[in-house]
Amino acid sequence: MIYTCYEMARDCRTDRPEGWSYFLSNYVPVVRKIVAHYGSPDAALLNRVLVGIRKPESSLFQTLEPVPERWFLAELRQNVLAELDSPAPEIDLDxxxxxxxxxxxxxxxxxxxxxxxxxxxxxxxxxxxxxxxxxxxxxxxxxxxxxxxxxxxxxxxxxxxxxxxxxxxxxxxxxxxxxxxxxxxxxxxxxxxxxxxxxxxxxxxxxxxxxxxxxxxxxxxxxxRGVQPLTEQEVEPYRTLLGIQPPKRPAWKRLLGAS
Ligand SMILES: [Zn+2]
Structure with a gap:
């Protein structure tokens, strides 16, 4: 049995460190790419977006249905874009x-x-x-x-x-x-x-x-394409940023049957 996106969403919703640590490790690299593409590669901007996602009113983890990962990613992308300010166009086009x-x-x-x-x-x-x-x-x-x-x-x-x-x-x-x-x-x-x-x-x-x-x-x-999860060491500053305790043992390792 593997730790799914659905279980991650459930654990993040109930504020369990396992869920948040999994999210940070697996999806910060993706969020970073989206922020760099639509905003800037500025680390402060990435941090601001992550803080926005962490807020209780964030809709990202509200899904109660088991969903494929790409479905979750589609939501994540929309959430990240909602956190970015885009300059108003000089000429409007509807x-x-x-x-x-x-x-x-x-x-x-x-x-x-x-x-x-x-x-x-x-x-x-x-x-x-x-x-x-x-x-x-x-x-x-x-x-x-x-x-x-x-x-x-x-x-x-x-x-x-x-x-x-x-x-x-x-x-x-x-x-x-x-x-x-x-x-x-x-x-x-x-x-x-x-x-x-x-x-x-x-x-x-x-x-x-x-x-x-x-x-x-x-x-x-x-x-x-080519995205690698962050290591425990790389996740740590983001946990600190969002005020998340390190999990006793990462849920996905436990669920994968590591001793
Ligand atoms: Zn249509």
Whole structure:
């Protein structure tokens, strides 16, 4: 039996050191990557985000259902972004305008455009979407021109500048037709393909909540690449920061049957 994300959430919710130590060891490296990408690599910023997650009102550990790790990570990503201040864009671009402008694009092209708002360069986006970086760039240039046709004031970075508010708007725009987390994971893991799932594809193609969700799941796969858990020694300063006692024995080692 292994210590699962669900048990970690339960232990963090009830403020058990085992849960928090597991969280810090396994997920600080991921939080650090998200903070560096969307904020800055400043250690003080990482600490502030962790303190925010630790607050009792944080929603991160509230799930009462056993969930796959990537589901938890999707929540973690949203929680971290909520803790970061994003500068207000000089020119506002709303989701309805983006949706209307990019309507002619295919589902994958929409993802290539949307990930520009998530601050991923074409070289980083290419592997996420299994596409050549030059193709990503071409789609983004076309998307920018399409947006230009719908707004009064335009600049090339308009979509990128509005990434944070657009992401919040898309996250809030889900409806009952939207794909479940499980369906996204099935598609990502190849248990289900888009082909032959025309209905799903038709929905996602017209739904920016689902486009955003899918891009965020692809992002998580990338974020996890090469991440190593922190050692006990590396976890210690974070435990001190958050006022967490060291566990007598790490729960996951006990559960893994270490003597
Ligand atoms: Zn949807």
């Amino acid at each position: 989701l309805e305008t983006v949706a209307a402008a990019l309507e002619p694009l295919t589902m994958v092209e929409k993802q290539a455009a949307w990930t520009e708002g998530m601050r991923y360069q074409p070289q980083e986006t290419g592997p996420m979407l299994r596409m050549a970086p030059q193709t990503v760039q071409k789609i983004r240039d076309r998307a920018a021109e399409l947006i230009r046709g719908k707004v009064d004031t335009w600049r090339r970075t308009l979509l990128a500048d509005n990434g944070a508010p657009l992401g919040r708007a898309a996250a809030a725009a889900g409806g009952k037709e939207c794909l479940s987390q499980k369906t996204f994971l099935d598609i990502l893991d190849g248990r289900m393909t888009w082909r032959g799932r025309e209905e799903l594809e038709r929905h996602v193609n017209g739904c920016w909540h689902c486009i955003d969700h899918f891009c965020r799941m692809l992002e998580i796969v990338e974020l996890l």
